Amino acid sequence: MVTIAIPWFIVLGFAGFTVYALFKPPLRRWVAISIALAVGMYMFFQFFTTTETPAGEYFNEWFQRFNKWAIIISGLTVILAVGNLLKIHILKVKKLQPGWGYSFITLLALFTMSLFGILGIQFQKEGIPWYQWTFRWLWKTFNVALDSSMFALLAFFMASAAYRAFRARNMEASLMLATAIIVMLGRVPVGDYITSAFPTLTSWILMFPNLAAQRGIMMGVALGAIATSLKIILGIERPYLGGAK
C-alpha cells in the first residue's frame, strides 16, 4: 500500500505546490522549484530501492518514465538550437555581413547532411540508389578528414603551450618541468635508448604520485557534486532560473 502511495504522494504534492503557487506570485519560480524538489527527492530515493519485488518494480517504473521524459525534452531542444543557428546565419547571409560566406557554407552543410541523413544511410554502393550511400560518402570524405585534423592540431598546441609554460621559475615549477620531461621521454621508445630508468620512472609517476593527486581531486569533486545536487534539490541554488540567488 505504502509503496503504491509514494508516487501518487509525489504527484499530489507537486499538484498542491502548483495550486499554492497560483496564489503566490511569482508563479513560475514556485512551479519550477517544486518540480525540482519533487523529482529530485524521488530520484534520490529511487537509488535505494530494489527492483526485485513487485512494489519496487512499480516504484521504478517512474524512474524509467522520468528518464524518457528527459530524453524527449532534450530532443525538443535540438529544434530550438537549430532554429537559433538558422536565424543567425540566414541573417548574416541576407545582410551580407563580413564573413557571410562562412555562414553560407554552414547552411549548405547543414541542409545537405540532414537531407541525405533522412533519405537513409547505407554502406555499400552496389545495388543501392545513390542518395543512400551519399551520406556515408560525405561523412567519410568531409567529416572524418575535418575531425581528424582538428584533433591533430592538439599536437601543435600542446607543444606551444608546453614550451611557454614549462619554466623552472620556482621549486614547484621545476618539479613539474622535471616530471614532464621524464614522462615525455618515458612514453616513447627513445627514452629507453637514453636510459632504461625513464620508462620505469614514468610508470612509477603514473601509478603513484599521479594517482594520489587524482584520487584527492576525485574525492573533492564527488563531495562537491553531492553538495551541489542537494542545493539544487532543496532550491538553494537555481541554475534553471538564471543562476544563483
Add this chain to the structure above:
Amino acid sequence: MQFFERLQFIDRRILFLFLAAALILPFFFPFQQKILITQEVKNFHRTIDSLPEGAVVAISFDYGPSAMPEINPMARAMIEQIFQKNLKLITYALWQDGEPFSIQIPEELAKQHQKIYGEHYVTLGFKPGRVAVILQMGEDIHTAFPMDSKGTRISDIPLMKNIRNYSDLNLLIDLAAGADPDLYVGYAVERYHIPFQAGVTAVMAANFYPYLQTRQMKGLLPGLKGASEYEFMVTQANSRQVTQMMASQSLVHLIMVLFILLGNMGYFLTKSYKKQTQQKGRG
C-alpha cells in the same frame, strides 16, 4: 645577450615547423624501435589470452574519426587476438561516430580468419543513451539491442541466443576517446561485476590509472604507445603504419623536450646576465 632572451620567446610558428617536419619525415623514412612492453599492456593481453575457447568478448566502440589513428590499431590487434584464440566477438557503439568502425574492422578481419557472421561474431551497431544502454545491457541485451547492425532480430542470431546479459559475457572491452570507461566502471563493473578493460587515447589515459590499481580494470592500452606494444604482442611485429606513427611520436617528444630545455636555458642565462650587469652597475 639578446640572443638568450630570444630563446625564451621563439615564435610558435618556428616550433610548429619543426614539429611538422618531425611528424612527416618518418612517414618517408620509417625506423623500427625497440619495444618495451609495459605491465598494463601485458595484463591486457593476458586477460584475453587466458580465456577458454568459445568464451564471449564484447567490445564497445566509443570514439570518432578524430581518435581513429590511435585506436583503430588497437581494435585490429584485439580482434586479431580474439579470432586467433577462437573466441566469440560482439561489437557495438555508444558513439554514433564509432559505429562504422565497429562494423568494418570485424568484417575485414573475419574474412582473413574465415569466421562466420552470427556464429563467431556479431555487430550490434549504435545505440544512443550511453549510461542507459550500459545499465540496460546488464539487465537484458536483447532489449538494449533488439536488432543487429544489419536489421536482423538478435534473437534469431545463433551466437546471441544464449546471451542475455553481462553474466553471459566473459570480458567487456571499451575502446574510448572520452570518459566512457568511467561509466563502465561505475555502472557495469561495480553493479554487475564483469571483467573489464579498456583501450584509450593518450590524452585520457592518466584518468584511468586509479582503476588499474583497484583492479576495476584488468588492463589498459594507453594511446598509440599502448597500441604498438599490444600489436607487437599479438602479431610479433608492428605494422608499417604503427611503426611510422611511433617513430613520429618519438621524434616529436624529443623536439618538444629540446625546445623546453632551450626555453629554460634562455630563462636562466638571461637571469644570470641581468644579475651580473646589476652587480657591475653597483660596483
Add this chain to the structure above:
Amino acid sequence: MREEEISFRKEYFIGRGGGGELRRMLNRLMGGLLLVSFSSVPAWAKGWQRFPLVDIERINVFVLSVGFIFVLLYFLSRARKGGSLYLRRIAGLDAMEEAIGRATEMGKPIYFINGLDPPHSISTIAAINILGLVARRVAEYEAPLKVPNVDPMTYAVEKETVKEAYIHAGKADAYDPDSVYFIAGTQFAYAAAVSGSLLREKPATNILLGYFYAESLILAESGAATGAIQIAGTDAVTQLPFFVAACDYTLIGEELYAASAYLTRAPLLLGALKAQDVGKILSIATLLMATFFTFLAYAFLPTVQESFKEFFLNLLRTA
C-alpha cells in the same frame, strides 16, 4: 544465524593463531570484534529483503547520504542565523571582476565557454551558476558577452539564464538575444568554430568553465594567442594541466563548484561549502583509519587481514 555459519565465522575470524602470546591475544580480540561487527552485513542483512522497497545492499550509501544531508541542513541553519564563515582566497575568482572591467574598458567582447557536457552534469550546472553572476555584472557594465554552445539543452538553459541576469540588473533593453548561440553538436566542429571566432574577434576576456575534453587546449591556446585574460575551471582531471599551462587562472576541481558561494557570499551557499568540508574531513578520517587498521592487521594478524579488507570495502561499497 545458522549454527555452522557461526562456527565457520569463529574459525575464520578468530583462527587458531600462531606465533607469540601477544599476537594470539590480539588476534583473538580483533577477530572477536570483527565477528560482531559490520563485515558480515551483507550476509545477515539478506533477511531484510522482506522489506518491499529497500535495496539492502545500498543501505550503507543511504546512511552516509542522509548523514551528509543532516550536516548540510545544520550548516544551513547556522548560516541563516548569521555568523561569519571563513573562505580561503581563490585567485581565479577574484580576477573575474577585473577581467570583466578590462573588457568594458577595451570595448571588446567577453567569451563565456562552457564545456561539452549537458546541463544535468554538475560541472555544467556550476558553470551556469557562474554565468548568471558574470552576465549580471556584464549587464551592469554594458560590455558585450558571447556564449557559444555545443549542447542544445545547455543552450536553452543559458539563454534563459543570461536573459534573467539582464532583467535582474535592470538592463533588459541591453540584452542581445543572439549573445547566447548554438554552434554545432559535435566536439571538434565546435572547437574549430570557437577558436576561429576567438582569433578573429580577439576578445578581452575568455572564461572557460565546465567539463572539457580534448578540445580544451585548442580553445585555451587560441585564446592565449590573442592575448586575452583567461580564467578556466574544470573538474576534468586530464584537462587541468592544459588549462594550467595556457590560462592565467585555473579553478581546480571543486573550486568550480564553490565559485557561486565565493562570488555572492550568500550565507546559504557558504553553509553548504562548510558541510562539504565536514564531509571531506570524515572521508579523510575514514581513509586514515582504514589504512592504519589494515596495516595493523597485515602486520600482526594474518588470519584476519582479508576480513579487515572486506570490512572496509563493504563499508564503502555501492552494489
